[in-house]
Amino acid sequence: MNGWSALDRFLQTDPEDVGCEQAMEMLHIYVELVAADADAAGHYPGIAAHLRACGPCAEDFEGLLAAVAGSGT
Amino acid sequence: MGRTLFAETKRCGLCRIVIMVSADPDAGGTRPSCAPTLDPDSAEWLRSLSATDRERDAALVRLHDLLLRIARGEVHRRSGQLRLSGPELDDVAHHAAADALVAITAKIGQFRGDSRFTTWTYKFVIFEVSTKIGRHFWRNPSVAMNAEDWDRLPDRFGLEPARELEWRELVAALHQAVDEVLTERQRQVFVAIVLNGVPLDALVAELGSNRNAIYKMLFDARRKLRAELVAKGYMDTEPERRL
Numbered sequence: 001m002n003g004w005s006a007l008d009r010f011l012q013t014d015p016e017d018v019g020c021e022q023a024m025e026m027l028h029i030y031v032e033l034v035a036a037d038a039d040a041a042g043h044y045p046g047i048a049a050h051l052r053a054c055g056p057c058a059e060d061f062e063g064l065l066a067a068v069a070g071s072g073t
Numbered sequence: 074m075g076r077t078l079f080a081e082t083k084r085c086g087l088c089r090i091v092i093m094v095s096a097d098p099d100a101g102g103t104r105p106s107c108a109p110t111l112d113p114d115s116a117e118w119l120r121s122l123s124a125t126d127r128e129r130d131a132a133l134v135r136l137h138d139l140l141l142r143i144a145r146g147e148v149h150r151r152s153g154q155l156r157l158s159g160p161e162l163d164d165v166a167h168h169a170a171a172d173a174l175v176a177i178t179a180k181i182g183q184f185r186g187d188s189r190f191t192t193w194t195y196k197f198v199i200f201e202v203s204t205k206i207g208r209h210f211w212r213n214p215s216v217a218m219n220a221e222d223w224d225r226l227p228d229r230f231g232l233e234p235a236r237e238l239e240w241r242e243l244v245a246a247l248h249q250a251v252d253e254v255l256t257e258r259q260r261q262v263f264v265a266i267v268l269n270g271v272p273l274d275a276l277v278a279e280l281g282s283n284r285n286a287i288y289k290m291l292f293d294a295r296r297k298l299r300a301e302l303v304a305k306g307y308m309d310t311e312p313e314r315r316l
């Protein structure tokens with residue numbers, strides 16, 4: 001791994017990133033779109049951008065997706 | 074991942090809510106509106122939770138059991154990243170389910186039917202698990218909150234010791250930028266998360282803040298630091314980006 005580029009990537013910010021609050025507000029809708037193989041990132045590019053950058057929200061997304069998949073919904 | 078629930082999505086021009094149009098033609102999916110029709114399971118949850126006495130109590134017990142199952146699954150899923158064992162994990166799950174149930178019953182009027190009711194409730198319990206794991210970090214912290222060891226940075230970003238000559242100057246420039254361009258609060262957040270490896274949710278708990286505020290602070294710090302490093306010629310120019 002090139003550490004220099006890893007540091008550069010970490011410092012880069014995405015203007016479409018909506019932040020945690022908005023992403024979490026819509027996460028249940030986003031997850032159902034992902035679970036249904038719909039274009040969730042296309043409909044919510046700001047949430048997709050946020051989930052790429054925010055580890056805790058990405059973890060919640062993975063957890064909610066696993067919960068939905070595991071419950072058969 | 075199972076059957077297709079929605080044929081397409083549309084965004085309401087008035088309220089910006091994304092409407093999911095059912096794939097089932099019998100479900101009236103051809104005329105989207107921003108008041109989507111509830112699926113039968115969700116409608117039944119709402120009905121039973123708004124019933125009186127015994128029926129509502131029974132629904133609350135069922136919902137709690139469901140939330141506890143989801144919480145247990147989530148703490149198990151995250152257990153590899155945690156310093157918690159079986160009983161502690163189950164304790165986190167129980168507290169998360171109980172607190173999620175309280176939050177759900179308080180906010181049930183905010184459920185707009187834009188997802189299944191259960192998906193909406195799972196979100197609460199997943200968030201509660203995150204919050205409790207963040208708080209749990211400080212019971213046995215692996216780092217001091219106010220430590221500031223810049224020797225950790227190379228490890229954090231995989232900077233190889235053998236190539237120190239290449240990155241030493243960049244790290245020194247980053248250190249200088251942290252000292253000079255960040256506010257005191259941004260600096261505190263950057264040092265805790267980036268240098269000390271404090272999980273963001275743990276920092277939220279320690280500072281009595283919320284995830285959005287801490288993320289925004291780190292976001293602004295990242296943007297300012299990169300701009301400074303670009304200005305000094307250490308990184309390539311990128312368009313200015315804002316949250």
